[in-house]
Amino acid sequence: MTAADGKQVNEAVHASAGCEGAGPLAEGSSLAIMRRMAGLMRPLAGTEARAIGCGSLGHLCTVWCIMASTAALIGLSGGQGRLTETWGLWAAVAVVVALLKGVMAYGEQYYNHEMAFSVLRDIRTTVFDKMRTLAPAKLARRGRGDMVTVLTDDIELLEIFYAHTLSPIVIALLTSLLNLILLTALSPWMGLAALVSYLVVGLLIPLASASPTFRVAMAERIAQGRLRSLLLETLDGRRELVGLGAAGQVRRNLDSATDSMLDARRKTSRNTLYNDLATQVVTLVCMAVFTLLVCFLGGRGTIGMTPALIGLVGFLSSFGPLIPVARLGAGLQPTLAAARRIFGIMDEEPAVEEVVDGLSLEEYTGTHAQGLSFAYEPDRGEESTGQGPVQVLRDLNLDIRPGDLIGIQGENGAGKTTLIDLLMRFRDRDAGDLTVSELPIERIRTADLRARQTLVSQDAYVFSETLADNIALARPSATREEIERAASQACLDDLIAKLPKGLDQVLTGHGSELSEGQKQRVALARAFLSEASLLLLDEPTSNMDALLEGKVLRSLIDQQGERAYLIVSHRPSVLAHTGRLMTLGEGRLLSD
Structure with a gap:
């Protein structure tokens, strides 16, 4: 990333912090928060495009490698005359795209994290500068531990969005579209079955799991901030607490705060587990239904054996980009809860506005x-x-x-x-x-x-x-x-x-x-x-x-x-x- 890119990112973060109507976003919908987060990476759109390109090509290489390998095996077995003549070519294609998959996977991770860490750096700087403008009046009632949680854990959680959310969604959309075109060319029925499967796994599952997970994720972030504040206060006042014989009461307070945080974390983990279980079960059901459909079509002679096998293995191997998207319904909610807390600070109006171009105070006369x-x-x-x-x-x-x-x-x-x-x-x-x-x-x-x-x-x-x-x-x-x-x-x-x-x-x-x-x-x-x-x-x-x-x-x-x-x-x-x-x-x- 160039110095100019870094400057643009920093300006985008500051613009987001002070944009008109930003205040309600801290309490707005998850979609509004995601739009605002996405806006911060606009200066690095080129880097994100490279990540999407590498990721899309990488996942397509996985599908194409399996389909080409299947074609090569069918030709090698003598099942089809034309494939028998070109099985070596298909085998070479499988090897090439397999090697290309490794290169593309590295490029996707490299560009995603370059973009993510650049944005996080500037968000952290902006939040710190914002806290300076809010101090001391607006920060007096905020726990010190809660502020530390925002500057460290909450901002670190945004990495999930910038490195593992935006590009996977676009990659899943592009690869699914290309796979649909290929499967539809082999058989319209296979294309229709794939479309329904992709919509269920990549759209319905994350939407269904998003709302309940967000509520407990937000409770977990708040509970963690309160626990950290209590811990810092206890450490700072440890001498007085021991001297006054109040250590027992403080320990009970810490136990209560810890229980609240762990309870919220258990609920978040449980929702994540349910989301993961639903993703796996629904994906297997979609694969089973598609397999039965291919067998039915092949048995009736609607589709030849070769395109049926190639289409089947292509479909079964095409869920790689969709499964991470399906898991975002639960996995992304802690990140959105953290983003809401961060934007809440960025949108907070200071008790007084700093005067930059005001009157000069040459001397003090009283x-x-x-x-x-x-x-x-x-x-x-x-x-x-x-x-x-x-x-x-x-x-x-x-x-x-x-x-x-x-x-x-x-x-x-x-x-x-x-x-x-x-x-x-x-x-x-x-x-x-x-x-x-x-x-x-x-x-x-x-x-x-x-x-x-x-x-x-x-x-x-x-x-x-x-x-x-x-x-x-x-x-x-x-x-x-x-x-x-x-x-x-x-x-x-x-x-x-x-x-x-x-x-x-x-x-x-x-x-x-x-x-x-x-x-x-x-x-x-x-x-x-x-x-x-x-x-x-x-x-x-x-x-x-x-x-x-x-x-x-x-x-x-x-x-x-x-x-x-x-x-x-x-x-x-x-x-x-x-x-x-x-x-x-x-x-x-x-x-x-």
Whole structure:
């Protein structure tokens, strides 16, 4: 595949993700999903055509090899005068087409998988990019394990469609049509019997088994995603679960989730088995009926013995392309269920649209909120009960200027994190004004806004990279000296001294060797390294003892300069260092 082909595939995937009317497809029929999946491979139509050509010729070679061999054997036995003279030619034809069959089979597999893996690569990239636009607001309620399942197992399942569905269907259609022409030329009755047999095996069986299998396949995909989310959460919180004596309850939850997934998988396997059994039985019945018909026609003299034998062996060997199509009724349903989940993410509208060609944020002169209001829409499950939007913030006013050190306190659920989301434009306000440097926040280029703000959340994530690389996430172009200075400002000197390789130590298992307090200091080091003018700190010292907390707060104040700090915390010891303390309650901010 050329670079131009790869670019076209990527564009097709992005176009599919954002096409008009794409949303209903995530809940639409299997046929609509298949059409959309097929549309993604349009830039590689040439590769797919080569796969279809090789596959069709390969299966026809199988039939022709058997028919030519039969003709050669009849001629060799002296059964027909003309065939007796040309049996050697028919034997040579059988050998040639047998060799050609092997070449064509390799070509079919090669081109099918070249096309499939190219499309899967770009689908995975598109889904990952889509998740980035949905984060954090739209992914907050999705399980991490479910997202991993979509990016790995669900996308891998699409390979069945691209490598083992599209071309087999076309190959079955082409080969069946050519075989029908050949059998009809030998005898119209044989052609009619073959037509009925092909329709039953290649059309009726997959249609009959599709609907029940899809329902259980979708349940299996959902159950697997939930189980993986539960497993990841259990592994992340294993210390707390053991310490609280809750391991038994978690194990029961895991057993229940596993049982649900296995039950759905058993149903899927059972339907697949029934489909396979029906395919084999119906195929054998069709072969038996055709054989009886040929014997009847031959006995009545309607057809000669030679065309009868050649037609019979040709028909019996012609089901090779049809049987995989018959099995698609059950075998393809897990793939369609996976595709529906993937398209559901691709069609999801982000909470906010990224601004690419907006206003430039040259410098930070402050953030101003006037009459700010925000309400959460209910979940789908809540809509059925008639519950309306949940108002979190109403008529909130806030001024942040360079050099400010503002503390915000409030009860759990008061909306502190929501306020940070609005200030970072992870969500858009419902009403009121929100400006940054006197510019409407929704008109500012997103890249400029991110460059002027940084967030230190309560739960810091550490990647499986070196400590230096983890800190440098805030500014990849930072020098080694700048990274070392940021680490020191975040009070990481003791950790660096303990690590065998210091800043170059690889933190495996997402920083499993670090305490929660050390992870928070890594997050603070990132904030110090950034060149942001506004630092939003959500419980930045919640996992630190009093002594370490004091050192970190002193370092924050010493390094503040003209930066603005907005600190959300429950700790009086933290809030005591702020220059202005405000309380969030009933959706409004009140000065203390």
